[in-house]
Each structure stands twice: as structure tokens, then as C-alpha cells.
Amino acid sequence: MKSFDYIIKDKIGIHARPAGMLAKAAKEFRSEIFIEKNGKRVSLAKLMQVMSLGVKCGDTVTVSAEGEDEDIASERIRELFSENL
Amino acid sequence: MRKYFGKGVYGAIAVGKISLFRKKETEVCRHGISDVESELTRLAKAKEKATAELSEIYERALREVGEDNASIFETHIMMLDDDDYNESIRNIIENRHVNAEYAVAVTAENFAGMFSSMEDSYMQGRAADVKDISSRLISCMSEEEAGDAMPTEESVICADDLAPSQTVLFDKEKVLAFVTCHGSRNSHTAILARNMNIPAVVGVGKEFLSEIKDGDTAFVDGYTGEVIINPDEETMKMMKEKQKNDLEKKELLKTLKGKENITLDGRKINIYANIGSVDHVGAALFNDAGGIGLFRSEFLYLERSDYPSEKTQFDAYKRVLECMGGRKVIIRTLDIGADKKADYFGLSHEENPAMGFRAIRICLERTDIFKTQLRALFRASAYGNLGIMFPMITSVREVERILEICDEVKKELSSEGTAYNAKTEIGIMIETPAAALISEKLARLVDFFSIGTNDLTQYTLAADRQNPLAEQFCDPHHEAVLRLIEMTAENAHKQGIWVGICGELASDTSLTREFLRMGIDELSVSPTYILKVREAVRNTDLSKE
Numbered sequence: 001m002k003s004f005d006y007i008i009k010d011k012i013g014i015h016a017r018p019a020g021m022l023a024k025a026a027k028e029f030r031s032e033i034f035i036e037k038n039g040k041r042v043s044l045a046k047l048m049q050v051m052s053l054g055v056k057c058g059d060t061v062t063v064s065a066e067g068e069d070e071d072i073a074s075e076r077i078r079e080l081f082s083e084n085l
Numbered sequence: 086m087r088k089y090f091g092k093g094v095y096g097a098i099a100v101g102k103i104s105l106f107r108k109k110e111t112e113v114c115r116h117g118i119s120d121v122e123s124e125l126t127r128l129a130k131a132k133e134k135a136t137a138e139l140s141e142i143y144e145r146a147l148r149e150v151g152e153d154n155a156s157i158f159e160t161h162i163m164m165l166d167d168d169d170y171n172e173s174i175r176n177i178i179e180n181r182h183v184n185a186e187y188a189v190a191v192t193a194e195n196f197a198g199m200f201s202s203m204e205d206s207y208m209q210g211r212a213a214d215v216k217d218i219s220s221r222l223i224s225c226m227s228e229e230e231a232g233d234a235m236p237t238e239e240s241v242i243c244a245d246d247l248a249p250s251q252t253v254l255f256d257k258e259k260v261l262a263f264v265t266c267h268g269s270r271n272s273h274t275a276i277l278a279r280n281m282n283i284p285a286v287v288g289v290g291k292e293f294l295s296e297i298k299d300g301d302t303a304f305v306d307g308y309t310g311e312v313i314i315n316p317d318e319e320t321m322k323m324m325k326e327k328q329k330n331d332l333e334k335k336e337l338l339k340t341l342k343g344k345e346n347i348t349l350d351g352r353k354i355n356i357y358a359n360i361g362s363v364d365h366v367g368a369a370l371f372n373d374a375g376g377i378g379l380f381r382s383e384f385l386y387l388e389r390s391d392y393p394s395e396k397t398q399f400d401a402y403k404r405v406l407e408c409m410g411g412r413k414v415i416i417r418t419l420d421i422g423a424d425k426k427a428d429y430f431g432l433s434h435e436e437n438p439a440m441g442f443r444a445i446r447i448c449l450e451r452t453d454i455f456k457t458q459l460r461a462l463f464r465a466s467a468y469g470n471l472g473i474m475f476p477m478i479t480s481v482r483e484v485e486r487i488l489e490i491c492d493e494v495k496k497e498l499s500s501e502g503t504a505y506n507a508k509t510e511i512g513i514m515i516e517t518p519a520a521a522l523i524s525e526k527l528a529r530l531v532d533f534f535s536i537g538t539n540d541l542t543q544y545t546l547a548a549d550r551q552n553p554l555a556e557q558f559c560d561p562h563h564e565a566v567l568r569l570i571e572m573t574a575e576n577a578h579k580q581g582i583w584v585g586i587c588g589e590l591a592s593d594t595s596l597t598r599e600f601l602r603m604g605i606d607e608l609s610v611s612p613t614y615i616l617k618v619r620e621a622v623r624n625t626d627l628s629k630e
Contacts, residue, residue, distance in 0.1 A: 012207050017156050020163040047167045048196060051211060054203050
């Protein structure tokens with residue numbers, strides 16, 4: 001399993017647009033990708049669940065990928081975070 | 086005439102006929118089904134259709150409001166494709182053997198409920214998105230051709246609530262304004278209205294719709310959130326005027342915001358704002374003020390029952406300084422007297438308050454009040470670029486006394502270890518003929534002058550500005566007044582200090598050229614005049630007659 005922590009810098013947090021982008025990206029991999037905040041873990045591919053985490057600016061989230069393509073999946077998602085959030 | 090208040094979403098003003106927008110009510114009934122498979126097929130077809138519609142709306146929004154705002158519809162498409170959302174609908178159909186419409190409606194309620202119970206107002210706003218995609222999905226299942234009645238002529242659209250997809254589908258040319266009973270500033274509808282530059286007021290209350298009808302006239306003020314239905318003639322005239330000014334100002338903003346205050350031949354001048362409360366800082370910044378040239382501190386004293394504490398004052402001063410970043414903020418100390426008084430000061434009635442016990446005269450006698458204000462001011466000086474200004478000066482002795490008290494206050498703060506900016510500029514108002522005439526001496530004591538033309542005019546011309554009979558004599562263009570201003574400017578520059586004008590005359594663009602010629606360094610005007618004065622400065626060429 002591959003995982004990384006990320007501190008959100010976007011001032012509205014993980015809002016609809018990046019959540020949608022992340023969900024779309026997560027679906028492209030075979031690995032299961034999760035996002036966790038304060039012990040609550042949801043699938044990154046599920047847009048509404050990700051939004052329901054209510055991730056705000058300054059929050060730390062842990063993203064993990066598990067599966068055959070976990071290395072590239074984790075790298076790609078990390079890129080999306082740093083570009084958009 | 087009736088008035089309603091909501092939240093103004095986009096600062097603009099509109100007047101026009103109301104067109105009520107009623108969503109086609111798609112009543113969702115629950116009924117049992119036996120063929121689960123065919124119900125799931127209906128659902129899948131509807132989803133396909135809804136997605137296609139949303140793609141079309143997305144394309145349209147892309148053209149009309151730009152990619153950043155159109156992206157909400159892309160998100161809608163993804164929400165419609167969300168695993169949990171779809172699973173919930175499917176489960177309800179399969180387990181409860183009910184029609185797809187009902188399953189969608191129940192799912193929409195649940196998901197919308199989840200978002201509206203979140204703390205974050207942005208997320209609460211997403212509940213509307215869930216409802217929007219769900220009602221689209223439901224209407225895609227019906228046989229009838231969907232589509233809402235669109236206004237055919239220019240109108241103020243009034244609705245219970247508007248979905249983002251509806252907002253963007255309106256013909257921009259036909260919409261003068263949006264008014265909705267519900268909705269928040271953060272809703273996508275609000276955001277879209279802002280980007281379509283359409284005045285909008287949301288959340289005026291649920292009674293609104295039942296109390297208006299098609300064809301009523303509505304005045305919509307997107308700045309204040311005010312909506313007036315069928316205004317009387319006088320109100321209408323005022324509103325039209327307000328709208329006209331607003332449009333002119335917007336035009337100015339477009340061309341002048343961010344530009345320098347510089348004449349054609351290269352002379353620069355500062356244009357600052359006059360404000361009377363912390364709330365006006367926004368207007369000053371919006372209109373591109375280079376600083377605050379006059380912050381009247383009276384608001385802290387008036388309309389209350391006791392003296393404001395050092396902390397109350399400190400908080401207010403600090404806020405203004407912080408909001409203005411490093412820009413200059415000149416705060417004028419208490420300027421009250423028998424004409425503008427607070428009961429708790431216990432001032433006695435005067436026959437001629439303009440020439441009586443007021444402003445600095447009170448402060449130098451009641452040094453306790455004065456020192457409290459100075460302590461608050463110096464403490465706040467650590468948070469920005471502060472200048473302190475004293476009103477109603479008539480003698481050198483007064484200024485010397487003020488400086489002594491300032492030094493006492495600074496010493497106190499130093500010994501307490503409280504931070505303040507030791508280089509805080511100290512200035513005085515030149516608003517009496519006496520101060521103008523001895524300005525050469527006064528200039529040696531302070532860092533700047535600010536000329537208060539309203540009082541300078543009334544004292545120079547012996548014409549009480551409160552007395553209507555004396556109005557004809559109260560002419561600020563009088564040569565005597567202009568000579569005193571010029572004399573003050575010359576004396577200031579001889580001593581190497583700067584001089585500004587903060588009275589109403591500063592915004593009189595027929596004198597801008599004259600002030601520039603005199604070498605005035607700063608004009609401080611009400612926020613709404615800043616850009617007008619900037620325009621006048623930029624059209625002036627001092628090298629030509």
C-alpha cells in the first residue's frame with residue numbers, strides 16, 4: 001500500500017470541482033484509493049462521500065492506494081492535490 | 086409600495102416589471118411496481134438523457150460565464166454518476182418495489198439533508214445541487230416535454246428558488262435581476278448571477294411570492310439587498326437616479342481602477358477617502374482609495390450612553406488599520422460640540438455652538454477622555470500606517486499642549502512595555518482662519534496639515550452653515566477661502582510637510598486644477614467621488630493654460 005499526507009491549502013477546502021476531478025481520476029486506476037480525515041475513511045472515487053468529509057483549508061488528509069497500480073495511482077493523485085488543493 | 090429585504094448577491098441596481106417564474110411542479114407519487122428490471126431500464130435511460138442535457142448546459146455556460154463557473158455543471162454530471170447516489174436509488178427500487186421517480190426523490194432528500202446538516206456554509210449550498218440533478222432526473226422520466234416558461238420581454242425574475250441550471254438557461258438579455266425567496270450567497274445561482282453581472286437578491290422570505298404578481302414593478306438593489314415592489318413616484322425617481330449613478334460609477338471603475346492619480350504633465354497627487362465608521366473601509370477599498378484621509382472618530386462616541394473604553398476604540402482603530410494594509414490611515418480625534426453631542430458629556434446648551442466649546446477645546450480641558458483616545462490610537466499605531474489629526478486648532482499653544490500630552494501617553498506606553506509606532510505622524514486640521522494665518526508657525530510643530538474647507542468657509546465668511554438664511558454667503562469658491570488654502574499650502578511646503586484637503590471642496594472637480602497648481606499633496610473625498618476626482622486629475626495638464 002502507498003500513502004501520503006497532504007495539508008489542504010485551497011481556501012474553501014475540497015469543494016465540488018476538485019472532488020469531482022479526484023473521483024474521476026480515482027476511477028481510472030485498478031487500485032482502491034481512499035481518503036481519510038480524522039479517522040473517517042472514504043473511497044476517493046465517491047464524489048459525494050468525499051465532499052461529505054467537509055475537508056477545509058488547513059486540514060490534513062491521508063490518501064492511500066492499494067492494488068496493482070498503487071505506485072502510479074498514488075503519484076498521480078498526489079500531483080492532482082498539489083495542483084488543485 | 087412594499088419593501089422586502091434579502092441578501093444582495095451582486096452589487097448593481099435594476100428597475101423593471103416582474104415576471105414570476107414557477108418551476109413546473111413535478112409531483113412525485115409513490116406507487117408499487119412489479120417489474121424491477123424495466124424500472125431500472127427507465128432509470129438508466131433517464132440518467133442518459135439527463136447527462137446529455139447537462140452536457141448541453143455545460144457547453145452553453147462555458148460560452149456565457151466562462152470555464153470556472155461552467156465547471157459546476159461538469160460536477161453535476163459527476164454527481165449524477167456518483168456510486169452511492171445511484172446505489173441508493175437502485176436499492177430503493179429493488180427492495181421496496183417502488184417507482185424510480187420516488188426512489189430518486191427519497192435519495193435526493195437524504196443526500197441533500199446530509200449536505201445541509203454540514204457546518205460549512207459552502208457545503209450547505211451543495212444541497213441545492215443534489216436537488217437540481219435529482220429533479221432533472223425525475224423530469225427526464227416523464228413523458229411530457231420538460232422545459233420551463235421563459236420570459237419573453239425584459240423582466241425582473243422572481244422565483245421561490247432557482248437551480249443553477251435554470252439560472253444559466255435564462256436569456257441574459259431578458260433578465261434585469263433575480264429575486265428569490267430562498268437561497269444563500271454561496272449558492273451557485275448566486276455565484277452565476279454575479280458572473281453574469283446581473284443584480285440579484287436572495288432569501289427575501291417565503292411570503293414574497295404570494296404577495297406579488299406578474300407585471301408589478303420591482304426595484305432591486307443588489308448592494309443593500311433591498312427589493313421594493315411598486316415604488317411610489319418619489320421613490321421611483323430616487324431609484325432611477327441611484328441606478329444612473331451606479332452605472333456611471335461602474336463605467337468609471339472599469340476605466341480608472343488601478344490607474345495612477347497623475348496629470349497629463351506628470352504631477353502626482355494622493356486621493357484618499359473620508360469615512361465615518363469601520364464599515365466604510367470596504368467602500369474605500371472598492372473605489373481604490375490610496376488611504377484614509379479622514380476617519381471621523383465621533384461614531385465611537387455618539388449613539389451611546391457612556392464613554393467608549395480604550396479597548397473598544399483600540400479594536401476599531403486596529404481593524405481599520407489592518408483592513409487598509411500598509412496604506413495611510415488618518416484618524417481625527419474627537420470632534421464634537423454643542424451641535425453634535427452625546428448626553429453623557431454633560432455639555433451645556435450654547436447659542437452659537439460652531440464658535441463655542443467644541444472639539445480640541447473639550448479635549449484639552451477633559452484630558453482624561455482625550456488621553457483614553459490617544460492611548461487607543463497609539464496602541465493601534467503598531468498595526469499599520471497611522472496618522473493622528475487634531476481638529477479646530479486656533480493657536481500655537483494648543484498644538485504645543487497636544488504634543489505634550491502625546492508625549493505623556495507615549496511615555497506611559499513605553500513604561501508599560503506596550504507597542505506603538507514612535508514615528509506616527511501627527512497633523513492638524515486647518516479649518517479656522519486663525520490656523521491658516523499662522524500656518525507658517527504651526528507647520529514647524531507637526532508632520533502634516535489637512536484643510537477642512539467646510540468650517541474654514543463658514544468661519545472665514547462669517548456664514549453659519551446650519552443657518553439657511555446665511556447659505557447664500559457660504560461660498561467655498563470665495564477668493565478669501567482659496568487664498569487661505571493657498572497660503573496654508575505654501576507655508577506647509579516651506580517647512581517640508583505635506584498638506585491635504587479633506588473638506589467637501591476636495592471633491593469639487595471644478596477646483597481640481599487649482600488645487601494641483603497650489604501643490605496640494607492629497608485630496609480626501611467620500612469613497613464614491615474617488616474615481617471622479619482621479620478622472621479630473623488625469624485630464625489636467627498644468628503645463629497648458
